[in-house]
Amino acid sequence: MINVKHLQKSFGNNTVLRDISATVEKGEVVVIIGPSGSGKTTFLRCLNVLETPDGGSIRIGEEEVQFSQKITKRDIARLRTQTGMVFQHHNLFPHFTALENVMEGLITVQKQNREEARRKAESYLHKVGLADKMNLYPFQLSGGQQQRVGIARALALEPKVMLFDEPTSALDPELVQEVLKVMRELAQEGMTMVVVTHEMKFARHIASRVIFMDGGVIVEEGAPADVLETPQEERTKRFLSLIQ
Numbered sequence: 007m008i009n010v011k012h013l014q015k016s017f018g019n020n021t022v023l024r025d026i027s028a029t030v031e032k033g034e035v036v037v038i039i040g041p042s043g044s045g046k047t048t049f050l051r052c053l054n055v056l057e058t059p060d061g062g063s064i065r066i067g068e069e070e071v072q073f074s075q076k077i078t079k080r081d082i083a084r085l086r087t088q089t090g091m092v093f094q095h096h097n098l099f100p101h102f103t104a105l106e107n108v109m110e111g112l113i114t115v116q117k118q119n120r121e122e123a124r125r126k127a128e129s130y131l132h133k134v135g136l137a138d139k140m141n142l143y144p145f146q147l148s149g150g151q152q153q154r155v156g157i158a159r160a161l162a163l164e165p166k167v168m169l170f171d172e173p174t175s176a177l178d179p180e181l182v183q184e185v186l187k188v189m190r191e192l193a194q195e196g197m198t199m200v201v202v203t204h205e206m207k208f209a210r211h212i213a214s215r216v217i218f219m220d221g222g223v224i225v226e227e228g229a230p231a232d233v234l235e236t237p238q239e240e241r242t243k244r245f246l247s248l249i250q
């Protein structure tokens with residue numbers, strides 16, 4: 007589903023991604039862990055082309071873009087429509103209800119008519135357990151509910167892959183589980199997911215594969231039990247001993 011080759015990204019003279027190559031199969035849930043500043047968010051943002059890589063290529067589904075060549079807006083759009091992204095902070099429009107927030111992309115990006123968009127938005131809000139909150143504004147929702155609206159908004163565009171960038175790390179502890187539950191259900195339905203998270207229980211039980219990044223490279227990857235319980239690399243061992 008995803009094939010990344012030799013991806014590179016620098017900000018000025020700070021090289022953040024150094025020759026990252028990775029594949030993600032259809033239906034896989036890949037969890038990326040690693041210290042702060044290791045390039046995890048930048049990698050996800052490159053997959054969604056919120057950052058433009060300096061080199062390498064990304065293929066998602068049928069769409070492939072080579073970043074060593076000059077890329078066009080059309081290239082970005084081709085790749086971006088393959089993925090839905092959920093951010094650490096939900097970025098909902100404050101003056102739109104939950105329903106309107108989910109409808110927005112369907113109308114503006116996918117050019118659906120309002121009725122069609124409403125039906126679809128309602129069904130995805132239902133899916134994330136917010137059928138009774140559709141007409142509330144973000145400020146009337148808890149952080150966990152807001153994040154679930156963010157998930158519904160991304161899902162409604164029916165991407166091939168869902169990207170999650172620390173979706174629970176800004177939440178109060180008691181709200182984390184309701185978001186992880188929705189993510190777990192998506193994983194069980196076979197959604198292809200790439201998730202940056204510090205939730206080690208989620209990684210252990212839900213991930214098909216764990217990638218450990220440090221210093222802009224993939225240091226180690228494998229089955230959760232292998233990477234988390236019996237890591238091979240010193241850097242992985244050190245990181246895990248600090249967080250567990």
Ligand code: ADP
Binds near residue numbers: 041046
């Ligand atoms: P992580 O998600 O692993 O914490 P990030 O991908 O957020 O790591 O950041 C990796 C490095 O890239 C950091 O040194 C960060 O300061 C830098 N960085 C990220 N985004 C930008 C940006 N938009 N402009 C400049 N530097 C950035």
